[in-house]
Amino acid sequence: MxxxxxxxxxxxxxxxxxxxxxxxxxxxxxxxxxxxxxxxxxxxxxxxxxxxxxxxxxxxxxxxxxxxxxxxxxxxxxxxxxxxxxxxxxxxxxxxxxxxxxxxxxxxxxxxxxxxxxxxxxxxxxxxxxxxxxxxxxxxxxxxxxxxxxxxxxxxxxxxxxxxxxxGLANWDKPAASCLATRIMGRQPLTRDKIALVARGEAFLLEKKFPGSRFRHWGGLCRIEVRGDDFSRLTSAAIWLEIEDFCRGLGFERVEGGIRPPEG
Incomplete structure (x- = not known):
């Protein structure tokens, strides 16, 4: 040790x-x-x-x-x-x-x-x-x-x-970046279309200044998870309405938000 x-x-x-x-x-x-x-x-x-x-x-x-x-x-x-x-x-x-x-x-x-x-x-x-x-x-x-x-x-x-x-490594504080398959509901087959939706969703969240966020594809439900420090901004009326519109535009029926659990 x-x-x-x-x-x-x-x-x-x-x-x-x-x-x-x-x-x-x-x-x-x-x-x-x-x-x-x-x-x-x-x-x-x-x-x-x-x-x-x-x-x-x-x-x-x-x-x-x-x-x-x-x-x-x-x-x-x-x-x-x-x-x-x-x-x-x-x-x-x-x-x-x-x-x-x-x-x-x-x-x-x-x-x-x-x-x-x-x-x-x-x-x-x-x-x-x-x-x-x-x-x-x-x-x-x-x-x-x-x-x-x-x-x-x-x-x-x-x-x-x-x-x-x-x-001196530039990525010393880089957030965990698990593969996109972790965003798909368990036992739901991985497909190119599902992964593409997740990738689009996380790129959108990054544009909105939510680094380290997760865009989870749970069938008809889209769950947005952000770092604890970002949760209050995620749930502000203006931001949340924009996120809901984006997710529904991708075909999701429901949208919910939460805090991302640690991934190591």
């Missing part, structure tokens, strides 16, 4: 833990966890690090460009794999195990790409705070033998953000 001896010492401890690996690949989503992990891996192993990014239509709008910008700032050019999750029936069924199936597929692709490039270890940015949550994707990570240095080193989400800020 990392002790509170300052960010420089914390980053140095993370780097020391990575020296035990050779010929590494990093699963790089562009979030703060994988960005810190990539920065440390590059510090230790230099240009032998293989960064792997899965580009998917289930990514929130703009996430791919943001990820590439972070990688470029680190002097890294990820290998981008184009994914088609709509071709994965176990994922589009949208069961409680959707994240397990999706992560298993994705990391199998990553491991295959790493092997063809003589990388023997795949690293993932799971942090210690993630382990206390019900996340089926973590089961897939363990089954495939993927290493999680942040969690193993005792780094919580708060510590990761502090180290990322110290390291």
């Amino acid at each position: 990392m002790v509170a001896t300052g960010e420089a010492a914390g980053f140095a401890a993370l780097c020391r833990s990575l020296r035990g690996f050779r010929r590494v690949a990093v699963a790089f989503s562009g979030g703060v966890d994988s960005s810190l992990l990539l920065a440390a891996a590059l510090e230790v192993h230099g240009d032998q690090v293989l960064a792997l990014h899965g580009r998917s239509p289930l990514q929130a709008p703009g996430e791919y460009d943001k990820a590439m910008a972070v990688a470029a700032a680190l002097g890294c050019r990820p290998l981008v794999l184009e994914l088609d999750p709509y071709a994965w029936p176990e994922v589009t069924a949208n069961s409680e195990q959707r994240c397990y199936h999706c992560k298993h597929r994705l990391y199998q692709f990553f491991l295959a790409q790493a092997a063809t490039r003589d990388r023997v270890v795949l690293l993932d940015g799971t942090n210690l705070s993630d382990l206390g949550k019900e996340r089926p994707g973590l089961v897939a990570i363990r089954e495939l033998g993927v290493k999680t240095p942040l969690a193993q080193g005792g780094l919580t989400k708060g510590v990761v953000r502090a180290l990322a800020r110290w390291r």
Whole structure:
């Protein structure tokens, strides 16, 4: 467990833990966890690090460009794999195990790409705070033998953000950006049309200055979730009327608002 001896010492401890690996690949989503992990891996192993990014239509709008910008700032050019999750029936069924199936597929692709490039270890940015949550994707990570240095080193989400800020990563305070499939009601099949509506909705909310918001597609109901600090503005008469009109224009029968729960 990392002790509170300052960010420089914390980053140095993370780097020391990575020296035990050779010929590494990093699963790089562009979030703060994988960005810190990539920065440390590059510090230790230099240009032998293989960064792997899965580009998917289930990514929130703009996430791919943001990820590439972070990688470029680190002097890294990820290998981008184009994914088609709509071709994965176990994922589009949208069961409680959707994240397990999706992560298993994705990391199998990553491991295959790493092997063809003589990388023997795949690293993932799971942090210690993630382990206390019900996340089926973590089961897939363990089954495939993927290493999680942040969690193993005792780094919580708060510590990761502090180290990322110290390291100068532009996305150190980036809100969680889970995939758009999380916005669809469970057991309702994932379709391109539903995901497109969610993407349009979240782009609209961002235009209205609601960063980190969620536009949830629950059949005929559209649920808008925003950060706690933004809730009073969301429910103001003028803003809420505009949002209701937008949602009804997309075909939703009912619209409700709430506060977004934390996602790590």
